Amino acid sequence: MRYSKALIPSLREVPKEAVNPSHVLLLRAGYIRMVGAGIYEMLPLGKRVLEKLSRIVREEMDAAGAQEVLLPALLPSDYFRETGRYDTFGDTLFRLTDRKGQECHLGPTHEEIITDLVRRDVKSYKQLPLNLYQIQSKFRDEPRPRAGLLRCREFIMKDAYSFDVDEAAAVTSYETMREAYHRIFRRLGLDYRVVQADSGAMGGSTSAEFQVLTQTGEDRLVACDRCDYAANVEVAEARFVPAERVESTNAITKIATPGKGGIDDVVAFLGGDVTAKRMLKSLLFVADGEVVMAVVRGDREVNEIGVARALGAADIRLATEQEVREATSAAVGFAGPVGFKGRIVIDREATQVVDAITGANETDAHLGNVNFGRDFQAEVAAIRLVEAGDGCPRCEGTLESYRGIEGGHIFILGTHYSEKMHATFLDADGKAKPFVMGCYGIGVSRLMATAVEQHHDENGIRWPMSIAPYQVIVTPLGKDAAVQEAAEGIYGELRAAGIDVLLDDRDERPGVKFKDADLLGIPLRITVGGRGLERGVVELKARTEAQAREVEKGSVVAETKASIEAALVR
Ligand SMILES: [Zn+2]
Structure with missing residues (x-):
């Protein structure tokens, strides 16, 4: 893509209410625009990031045996009535009435509609296990939409639902999803922890959050410095070693x-x-x-x-x-x-x-x-708040505190929805049994913002290679014909090699081009200048590094490819 032709409307001034780094930077760099409270447009750069995120999620879900569907966002409300959620969702539900007076709503989540799909079309244990997922817009009328893409009223989610014959099979499906989530979060290049969020009704082992570690997250976490124990402070425990009991004889x-x-x-x-x-x-x-x-x-x-x-x-x-x-x-x-x-x-x-x-x-x-x-x-x-420095309850390690943003959540639902909606299958013995369900969410548009929360500096975004809108930006300096020609040549070769590349062909000063490349957060920058060309070299610089290095012009495409490969987690 040529920068001069691209719609990248960067902003000098961002609205005062934007305080989170991701909100500020995605607005400033021209990735998103607000249309209304908690409602955003994805501009071309934003859409590219979203597509890359979605592709990774899709590849890993498919590899784990899940099948993609696309359910409607506009839903007749009768299904929600079957489980009582039409009432319990309250004002969070976007409700509307069609021309015939039938009540509908915009889907905030899709358990009911997917349960209906399965009760209609899945009759036998032979068709199980089944895992269906979609990547789609969700709607929730949040009382306080804020922080840009972190808390919106319309947002994009991947939601998956598993259907199994019994609890043991459901646990297997759950574990398969847990592994898929690990691969997804690793490939996204995010530093994250799997956190036991709620050890409540369904038991600790059947619900987990994938928390991305950031400075500004709204969830407070502790994680062990030695083992993989991590928990929301609300449910975290510290090591407790009872001392020998001393009986006092001193009167009150x-x-x-x-x-x-x-x-x-x-x-x-x-x-x-x-x-x-x-x-x-x-x-x-x-x-x-x-x-x-x-x-x-x-x-x-x-x-x-x-x-x-x-x-x-x-x-x-x-x-x-x-x-x-x-x-x-x-x-x-x-x-x-x-x-x-x-x-x-x-x-x-x-x-x-x-x-x-x-x-x-x-x-x-x-x-x-x-x-x-x-x-x-x-x-x-155990009712005291756990603090950094407390002992880990599982090992001899020490707990450290973090802030986190929930990027994914997996849990076993059991038969809650299938029983309420009479969704049953015939087991091997010919008896009708309710499906045992699991549900698995990933906030796709939220992860876009979360990645920025974790990967940025004072100059702008520092995208992980796997989700950067462009992997490389080629920056020619000056109007010299040899420079233009060399930059065009490198640009063409990179494109031919299947690399996502942006050519900064704007008539701007070098300082402006460098500033914008940093703000946009493109992981690699190839700078082509007149003096370097006389010696046959160009500069290759990673967004995360302070110094550029000189590379032979003839080998820069190969070096760039190698850098991209090295940065991608497989
Ligand atoms: Zn530990």
Whole structure:
């Protein structure tokens, strides 16, 4: 492609609301344009990236035995009613009514419609396993679309659905998809971790997120520096080694702490050998309508989701000041487990604090020499927030913290949809059984932005070779005829070799051309200049390297090919 003919409308100024690097750079470099809140156009460069991403996904899905379909985005809502999701999806669903008054919606996900397809056309266990996928636009009316392609209202997803005869076969399908996802994410050139996101209802081994590590991701993760343990902080656990139990004979004492509610304030006020580790932090939550207390060691933070999980609560929030006063008869900051009337859940580690200092459930007072088991009872669970530096729960390694963006999610659905929709097949013994399903998503347009989040610098994007819109940009400097001719020659040879190449034939200064090449993020740049040509050389420079190197003009195509090969993960 010739730059002078390409539609690459770069921007000097980006809208103020664009703060994420991917949002800013994709707008600035002319990959995407916003049409409305959370709705984007893919300009030619963006479309090329999207196609390359899709091709990798498609190749690996096909190799794993999945078959591609294309389901409609416009869906009659009756199918959604069969599973009750027409109501539970609420305002997230784009709803519309056709001219005959029939309710329809734009598909936010396709479990129902694919289950209908299979119940209609698959009758026998002999037709299983079956895995169907599509790459298609999805629609969700997000309350706060933001961060460009990271959270849109219309976006492109690959969604796959597997159908199996039983749970064991479904696990095999799931493992096949897990392996395919590993290959996809490796080929995309992304640094990622497979994360146990939710160890809830379906069990830890049957759901995993593929999290791409970035500075700005909205998910907080920890990952071991030695083994492959990685988890969302909401479900992460740290290594816990119970200490030998020490029984204290010291009686509880009351300590005046006027106006000192916070842990740090109390530690500073009491001084001496009092540290946060000797204190118990007691927080009040309202879980499914009931006021409960969560207790962790004074130097730790409470994992709210962990508390909900420990209590089996569906809904949790921090108690209001008023609710704290009513439950403890004290101001905020003076709650404690001794004498507390409600349910208490205590972190494993906090049970080991001997002669602890806690709130007295009395304003301006704390209690000393408080011991779990002797002075109060509580349910024991892992409810503290895991931090960087904590021990790995699986090995001797140490946990490090990351930010991540979910790029893929795989899980076993079981018979949830097939039972609700009466989707059955005849097993070998002639009995009708519900399909056991799995579902596997990849946010294709989101991964385009995620790749930029992970691969950029202050000058622009640094695309991984596999998804770059062009692998090489040829940059002639000046108007010298020999330079033009040499650049055209290299451009032609690269094209003939099947390489995606952009020729910067614009009448621009070298500085502008270099700046734009960096902004666009093309992985390799071949610079053709008059002085180099006199010596028979051109420059080859990788976007990720500071220095260019000189290459014989005659061998630059071969060297470029070799560099591309080396950069592609197979
Ligand atoms: Zn480990």
